[in-house]
Amino acid sequence: xxxxxxxxxxxxxxxxGPPSINLxxxxxxxxxxxATKAAAAVLQSAGYEGGTxxxxxxxxxxxxxxxxxxxxxxxxxxxxxxxxxxxxxPGGMRLLQPAGINPMGDTPSNGKIEGxxxxxxxxxxxxxxxxxxxxxxxxxxxxxxxxxxxxxxxTARWTLNGDRISVHRDFVSRxxxxxxxxxxxxxxLSLLRKISDSYDATVSFSSVDNLALLTDAISKxxxxxxxxxxxxxxxxxxxxYDRAIADYKKAAALKPNDPDNFTALADSYREKTDWARxxxxxxxxxxxxxxxxxxxxxxxTSVSAKPGANSGVLCKEAPEANACTxxxxxxxxxxxxxxxxxxxxxxxxxxSGSQVMT
Numbered sequence: 001x002x003x004x005x006x007x008x009x010x011x012x013x014x015x016x017g018p019p020s021i022n023l024x025x026x027x028x029x030x031x032x033x034x035a036t037k038a039a040a041a042v043l044q045s046a047g048y049e050g051g052t053x054x055x056x057x058x059x060x061x062x063x064x065x066x067x068x069x070x071x072x073x074x075x076x077x078x079x080x081x082x083x084x085x086x087x088x089x090p091g092g093m094r095l096l097q098p099a100g101i102n103p104m105g106d107t108p109s110n111g112k113i114e115g116x117x118x119x120x121x122x123x124x125x126x127x128x129x130x131x132x133x134x135x136x137x138x139x140x141x142x143x144x145x146x147x148x149x150x151x152x153x154x155t156a157r158w159t160l161n162g163d164r165i166s167v168h169r170d171f172v173s174r175x176x177x178x179x180x181x182x183x184x185x186x187x188x189l190s191l192l193r194k195i196s197d198s199y200d201a202t203v204s205f206s207s208v209d210n211l212a213l214l215t216d217a218i219s220k221x222x223x224x225x226x227x228x229x230x231x232x233x234x235x236x237x238x239x240x241y242d243r244a245i246a247d248y249k250k251a252a253a254l255k256p257n258d259p260d261n262f263t264a265l266a267d268s269y270r271e272k273t274d275w276a277r278x279x280x281x282x283x284x285x286x287x288x289x290x291x292x293x294x295x296x297x298x299x300x301t302s303v304s305a306k307p308g309a310n311s312g313v314l315c316k317e318a319p320e321a322n323a324c325t326x327x328x329x330x331x332x333x334x335x336x337x338x339x340x341x342x343x344x345x346x347x348x349x350x351x352s353g354s355q356v357m358t
Contacts, residue, residue: 001133005079011092014068023067024060026095039071042093051075069095079133086202089128099124100154100171100195104180107192119180122173129166136209138165142201147191154195165203210234225254241268259288263295270298
């Protein structure tokens with residue numbers, strides 16, 4: 001990434017043996033519509049908005065065992081993704097299936113595998129590296145992944161060297177028949193999902209870098225609630241709870257119906273052992289999102305850590321009738337706890353007369 005946050009890179013897709021035939025067909029398609037138009041289409045389909053690029057000329061009629069297509073690209077404003085909650089490591093203009101994806105037929109999202117499918121014995125390798133913009137650094141490398149069964153083996157090895165982060169993926173599949181049986185596909189389903197999920201591993205800039213980027217963005221758009229929330233989280237990660245609270249409060253004022261703002265405030269006040277405000281904001285979050293597990297966990301751990309300290313007025317009215325900004329609520333309709341809240345409330349004694357949790 002350059003100093004303006006634009007993503008620039010070069011991609012090389014290479015295949016040997018039968019897969020090289022497919023790659024040659026791709027090259028014929030590129031030549032048919034043009035190198036720059038094809039690059040823009042590939043980038044658009046991969047989710048790189050505004051990306052531009054071009055493929056280098058290749059000779060698909062050259063019948064050597066290996067065939068490769070290379071190209072370069074630019075995607076504007078990419079660094080902002082790493083200043084938020086992080087981003088996957090971009091794969092550029094991939095022309096081949098990512099290593100380890102669907103080697104035993106399609107993997108349905110609902111997990112219902114039916115019937116046999118074509119299987120291929122392959123060895124696929126992918127190397128991706130990304131350099132941070134000048135003055136920026138990545139927080140840490142994702143954890144390595146290793147998956148292995150009788151038929152497949154996959155590894156993803158991450159390295160972080162200075163301002164450059166890299167991943168090396170290696171996939172091998174071995175089959176002695178052209179078809180994978182339904183039982184074989186089901187037996188490997190959890191491993192194939194683990195491989196697929198590994199591509200979603202996120203990387204982000206260090207918290208100091210995040211703060212600089214977010215502060216710059218907020219100076220240009222001071223009413224950007226998501227950015228205020230993200231900066232609050234960056235402050236929280238640095239244990240600067242006062243600044244985190246200030247940003248969460250601004251985000252909550254701009255988006256008063258977003259329960260995440262109040263959950264974050266509750267968590268921050270818990271760290272400051274401000275039990276009353278912790279309960280107040282956990283309550284607001286629960287009114288907006290019943291059975292909010294994060295808010296329930298905040299209250300439960302706080303009560304466990306400080307018995308008797310968390311007292312407040314109980315909310316017994318519907319949220320539209322009473323804002324109920326104090327205390328920890330019963331169900332939003334009536335006085336009976338519901339769902340996950342019941343599991344927490346049942347652990348503690350409640351005095352409905354004095355309306356104080358003990």
